[in-house]
Amino acid sequence: MRRWTNLALLCLIAAAFLTGWLAFSYAAAPARWSLVIHAASGVAILALTPWKSLIIRGGLRHRRQGWWTSLIFTVLVLVSIVAGFLHSTGLLRWWGDITAMEVHVGAAIAAVPFGIWHLVARWVPPRAVDLSRRSLLRGGLLLGAAGLAYAATEGLVRLASLPGASRRFTGSYEVASYQPDAMPVTQWMFDSVPTIAASTWRLRVDGASQEREWTYAQLSAFDDRVTATLDCTGGFYSKQEWTGVWLSRLVPVTDQPVSVHVRSATGYDRRFAAGELSRVLLATRLGGQPLSPGHGFPVRMVAPDRRGFWWIKWITSIEVETTPAWWQLPFPLQ
Numbered sequence: 001m002r003r004w005t006n007l008a009l010l011c012l013i014a015a016a017f018l019t020g021w022l023a024f025s026y027a028a029a030p031a032r033w034s035l036v037i038h039a040a041s042g043v044a045i046l047a048l049t050p051w052k053s054l055i056i057r058g059g060l061r062h063r064r065q066g067w068w069t070s071l072i073f074t075v076l077v078l079v080s081i082v083a084g085f086l087h088s089t090g091l092l093r094w095w096g097d098i099t100a101m102e103v104h105v106g107a108a109i110a111a112v113p114f115g116i117w118h119l120v121a122r123w124v125p126p127r128a129v130d131l132s133r134r135s136l137l138r139g140g141l142l143l144g145a146a147g148l149a150y151a152a153t154e155g156l157v158r159l160a161s162l163p164g165a166s167r168r169f170t171g172s173y174e175v176a177s178y179q180p181d182a183m184p185v186t187q188w189m190f191d192s193v194p195t196i197a198a199s200t201w202r203l204r205v206d207g208a209s210q211e212r213e214w215t216y217a218q219l220s221a222f223d224d225r226v227t228a229t230l231d232c233t234g235g236f237y238s239k240q241e242w243t244g245v246w247l248s249r250l251v252p253v254t255d256q257p258v259s260v261h262v263r264s265a266t267g268y269d270r271r272f273a274a275g276e277l278s279r280v281l282l283a284t285r286l287g288g289q290p291l292s293p294g295h296g297f298p299v300r301m302v303a304p305d306r307r308g309f310w311w312i313k314w315i316t317s318i319e320v321e322t323t324p325a326w327w328q329l330p331f332p333l334q
């Protein structure tokens with residue numbers, strides 16, 4: 001049972017980590033499915049506590065080298081799971097400026113080096129018996145029970161009318177829709193709000209055939225509009241009216257771009273496929289007013305089909321490239 005418990009934990013923690021990122025990588029309804037597997041994996045990890053505590057007790061009795069790193073790993077995983085439940089039920093969604101979702105993902109990322117260490121230092125090679133019918137049956141039972149427990153918590157959230165009942169398929173909560181001034185300001189990881197003067201700022205659009213610089217006044221003259229939902233990976237979403245110019249109007253089709261590389265004044269960047277240029281807006285206004293610095297002044301991207309980290313703020317350059325859009329890290333490291 002010890003070997004089986006550890007092996008099951010390995011599969012579950014890997015599944016939880018991967019499905020979490022998978023859910024962040026797209027903003028369409030199927031994101032829910034990866035989150036169902038995600039939540040069930042988290043519940044199954046908890047369900048193994050009685051068996052894993054026996055292993056931990058044994059381990060702590062002989063205190064092998066690095067035992068304390070295993071304890072840090074345990075604490076981080078538990079913090080992540082508790083924050084995940086606080087988010088999903090809505091019982092506690094913010095600690096000051098930090099969201100439960102940020103704590104959830106932050107603790108999971110911080111756990112990675114400790115988890116790898118644990119795996120390497122405590123590795124027990126798998127044996128054929130690990131794939132026996134009995135082991136697989138046990139695994140099936142565990143997953144079935146975890147799925148039921150997850151469904152029960154979702155049912156309870158609805159029955160008790162907890163805030164969690166109102167969250168979107170991505171797990172995010174609605175905040176300040178159509179109230180631009182109240183919309184939270186968040187950045188990806190280590191990005192921060194720069195100060196930019198409209199008078200000196202220029203947007204460089206570097207096409208294959210020509211290069212052109214746009215001033216803030218020139219871009220503000222466009223009046224393309226879209227109502228779109230900004231779904232932040234921090235765990236909230238907000239529906240707003242955006243005004244600006246469709247990217248397809250700034251990038252000449254004659255350039256036959258494969259992708260366009262959009263960069264922020266902070267160095268933050270993402271690459272968009274040519275096919276989506278008519279669906280992404282370079283916004284100068286939010287709710288009819290110029291953007292605030294926190295929301296991306298002078299111009300920001302509005303990418304209705306994508307999660308918030310694609311909505312690049314403080315844009316300074318757009319470059320036509322022959323590199324395909326998929327040739328980039330799925331998530332920025334900045």
Ligand code: HEM
Binds near residue numbers: 006055068070071118
């Ligand atoms: C949620 C994931 C896990 C947590 C929180 C966790 C935590 C711990 C802790 C706190 C200990 C006792 C301290 C120590 O001996 O280092 C321990 C022992 C151990 N862990 Fe894990 N562990 C996890 C997953 C795994 C996995 C995936 C494996 C291997 C595939 C594994 C293998 C072991 C072994 C073999 C021991 C026993 C050490 C001994 O008795 O000498 N653990 N674990």
Ligand code: HEM
Binds near residue numbers: 023041167
């Ligand atoms: C140590 C790894 C992780 C574990 C064990 C874990 C576990 C959990 C648990 C138990 C929940 C609450 C589920 C519920 O009742 O709805 C949850 C929610 C969530 N987790 Fe994780 N998680 C981990 C890492 C991550 C990562 C790395 C991401 C994203 C990159 C992520 C994204 C999410 C999201 C978006 C939710 C909200 C789901 C919803 O509200 O429906 N998780 N997680």
